[in-house]
Amino acid sequence: MSLDTPQTESRSERLTAHEALQRLEHERASRLTQLRAIGEAGRDAEEQVLSAQKDTIQRVLTEVEAAITRVRDGSYGVCQNCSKPIPVERLEILPYAPLCVPCQRSIP
Secondary structure (H helix, E strand, O other), rough: OOOOOOOOOHHOOOOHHHHHHHHHHHHHHHHHHHHHHHHOOOHHHHHHHHHHHHHHHHHHHHHHHHHHHHHHHOOOOEOOOOOOOOOOHHHHOOOOOOOOHHHHHHOO
């Protein structure tokens, strides 16, 4: 099944709020652990590489926090651009995705 094929999904084909929160909490914990590890290794490792990694992790953490907000306000799983449901397969791979694949591809 293609991730960019629009589908009409029944409630059973979508992640529940509980499942989404579990995935997002796991993502958040992973990113926070990575940030702590970078902070501890910062003195010994190449500062430029660590800075880039830290920026990337911080960006993803911000996206995870935004997804948690969407779960709580009921807009999780809906593309923020076209308002169509984001396929559950995409959310299983990238639980903090704010856009469906076609809309994500259209961003320069």
